[in-house]
Amino acid sequence: MLVLGIETSCDETGIALYDTEKGLQAHALYSQVKLHADYGGVVPELASRDHIRKVVPLIEEAIKEAGVTQNDIDGIAYTRGPGLIGALLVGSSVARSLGFAWNVPTVGVHHMEGHLLAPLLDDIDLEFPFVALLVSGGHSMLVKVDAIGSYELLGESVDDAAGEAFDKTAKLLDLDYPGGPRLAKLADKGNSERFTFPRPMTDRPGLQFSFSGLKTFAANTIRDLKAASESGELSEQDKADVAAAFQEAVIDTLLIKCKRALKQCNVKQLVIAGGVSANVQLRAQVTELMNKLGGKAFYPAPAFCTDNGAMIAYAGAQRLLAGQTDELSDQVLPRWPLDELAPIN
Known part of the structure; x- marks a missing residue:
């Protein structure tokens, strides 16, 4: 299964393609550090607007890097929460729109579950x-x-x-x-x-x-x-x-x-x-x-310590393999306790 991962929870736009058999195929990351530097911290409205500008070009970049087409993508994972609500909405809107257009399932991923599972991207003996x-x-x-x-x-x-x-x-x-x-x-x-x-x-x-x-x-x-x-x-x-x-x-x-x-x-x-x-x-x-x-x-x-699309693609792939997908009524969750996650059967 080839999964597209989209991370837009805060001030980094992260995109990746993860194959459940071949591993990480591509990842692209854009940091907004320079954008927020003058303010001494993240400005939520500016972060959301910048995600809008960067997310689609980065998806195109990752697809090109992996040498695949949109027809090869089997599912899409995106950060559902926690995070800045405007930034989360950008990622979820793009993910669901592409899922509908490409006729593939989408799944919202917990940001901290992504971080927690990030070491497994290296296929370690854990x-x-x-x-x-x-x-x-x-x-x-x-x-x-x-x-x-x-x-x-x-x-x-x-x-x-x-x-x-x-x-x-x-x-x-x-x-x-x-x-x-x-x-x-x-x-x-x-x-x-x-x-x-x-x-x-x-x-x-x-x-x-x-x-x-x-x-x-x-x-x-x-x-x-x-x-x-x-x-x-x-x-x-x-x-x-x-x-x-x-x-x-x-x-x-x-x-x-x-x-x-x-x-x-x-x-x-x-x-x-x-x-x-x-x-x-x-x-x-x-x-x-x-x-x-x-x-x-x-x-x-x-490269995968800070926010990135690879961790979202990996975590999402595990849930898609278990048959978990989004419901149309699902909303982004700026606050989302990790222990409230649905288990993977």
């Missing part, structure tokens, strides 16, 4: 059950995965997601948008031991996350440094040291929660996915942790 840590700009959650479509939410952020906290702290340090990757790069030059940042919600039982207070601690640290400076501004070393301490606190917090989840579920396989999973230090420390525990960590390829 067995069920496993624990997944999903970390991105909008989500931080731990999930037990018993099978594709069978998910148990173990814990999630009660306020800011990890990626969101990265971006907000980067803004406090006057780093350009998108701030998260820039903060991580700056942290490489810093001394993480200069400041002692808290590890939120690790001094109590449970698997919930909270990163809002960590961001506030960073803001207070920056304020105190400016007050103590003759110029009233941070030096480059100050910025690097704050970035290093902040990043280490986030990673330590994630590791502590992952270790608890693995013990609670009695498994030794851990998937790290979502935009923050591209963080080099996070990957290194997670790999070290899993080696100590006698387990193994799995990650998506770097």
Whole structure:
């Protein structure tokens, strides 16, 4: 089965063609980073309009790259939610229109299920059950995965997601948008031991996350440094040291929660996915942790950590193979709990 995947949940237009027998055949991605840079964050209306401009040309590009025609496509998967409602509507409208025109089934995919299954694009030796840590700009959650479509939410952020906290702290340090990757790069030059940042919600039982207070601690640290400076501004070393301490606190917090989840579920396989999973230090420390525990960590390829069409095509293909398709009454879901997904029989 050849499946066209369409991802338009936020600020990336992702298109891919996935063959259930041959694997990924093509993928195309357009990022709106430059469009939103002047605003310091994603502007929903601008994001929706840009998806409209880019989605069809990218579909044509992917079809050409794969060396197929529209007649070879057996189904279409699109991101149904969660995400920005206007952006989601672009993808769903295009997917359903093409499905009707080409007489092929369509299926709406949960954005986080796409991230969760992204490592499987590389045909890795990952067995069920496993624990997944999903970390991105909008989500931080731990999930037990018993099978594709069978998910148990173990814990999630009660306020800011990890990626969101990265971006907000980067803004406090006057780093350009998108701030998260820039903060991580700056942290490489810093001394993480200069400041002692808290590890939120690790001094109590449970698997919930909270990163809002960590961001506030960073803001207070920056304020105190400016007050103590003759110029009233941070030096480059100050910025690097704050970035290093902040990043280490986030990673330590994630590791502590992952270790608890693995013990609670009695498994030794851990998937790290979502935009923050591209963080080099996070990957290194997670790999070290899993080696100590006698387990193994799995990650998506770097190109598939951020939003992309390939993960949607793969997840959609699994549901189409199971006979799941859209109903005409189905609507996009800007808010959609992962554990409410229909299982794959």
